[in-house]
Amino acid sequence: MTAAQDPAGHRTAERGPIDTQTKRRLIVAVADTVVAHFEELTALDASIGDGDHGHNMKRGFEAILQDLDALSAMDLPELLKAVGTKLVMKVGGASGPLYGTLFLALGKELPAEPTRREAAAAFASAVAAVRARGKSEAGQKTMLDVLIPVAEALASGGDLAALKRTATIAAEATVPMRATRGRASFLGERSIGHMDPGARSSSLMIAAFCDEWGA
Numbered sequence: 001m002t003a004a005q006d007p008a009g010h011r012t013a014e015r016g017p018i019d020t021q022t023k024r025r026l027i028v029a030v031a032d033t034v035v036a037h038f039e040e041l042t043a044l045d046a047s048i049g050d051g052d053h054g055h056n057m058k059r060g061f062e063a064i065l066q067d068l069d070a071l072s073a074m075d076l077p078e079l080l081k082a083v084g085t086k087l088v089m090k091v092g093g094a095s096g097p098l099y100g101t102l103f104l105a106l107g108k109e110l111p112a113e114p115t116r117r118e119a120a121a122a123f124a125s126a127v128a129a130v131r132a133r134g135k136s137e138a139g140q141k142t143m144l145d146v147l148i149p150v151a152e153a154l155a156s157g158g159d160l161a162a163l164k165r166t167a168t169i170a171a172e173a174t175v176p177m178r179a180t181r182g183r184a185s186f187l188g189e190r191s192i193g194h195m196d197p198g199a200r201s202s203s204l205m206i207a208a209f210c211d212e213w214g215a
Helices: 020-036 038-048 053-066 068-073 076-090 095-109 116-134 144-155 160-172 183-191 197-213
Strands: 002-005 011-014
Touching: 020 038, 020 053, 020 068, 020 076, 020 197, 038 053, 038 183, 038 197, 053 068, 053 076, 053 095, 053 197, 068 076, 076 095, 095 116, 095 197, 116 144, 144 160, 144 197, 160 197
Parallel strands: none
Antiparallel strands: 002 011
């Protein structure tokens, strides 16, 4: 997709290649954001999980940064599949397989030069793959509570600002939820009052992508 602007100043998705420098900037933006927030993610996970989400995500995205040159030289589907494979290998816990599934499915579904409609369809398919892998649905206090509404916003034509806003609000909305999936579910009512760490890391990555793509 090339990044053009409509008359209102919003970025639009048009068919065309994403050049190497753009891919490089997007990878760095997302990875650096995750690494910079690893202490926050660790603290969130320490409240309702086993406290390793931040460290695990940091390890995975540092490994991605180490392969930055090779990744940014790949076409988009292969890049996404390589990122997914790296996350499966390097990120422990449940997050590695789930985020790995997200990126692997995106790489499988997304054309090398996607239109906006193709990107929305591919993201929806990738989120469906995460739902199947985690055997989870919206409302269970997981990363899906961010991914599903963002997929819906993308499908309905939301611009970058709307996608970022949706992700941020959706992560905050996990605070009053009672966890019914994952390790947090063992806490029962005590899981209420804490943001889900997977929802937060998802919102951070989506926000970083939107900011960089719209720059």
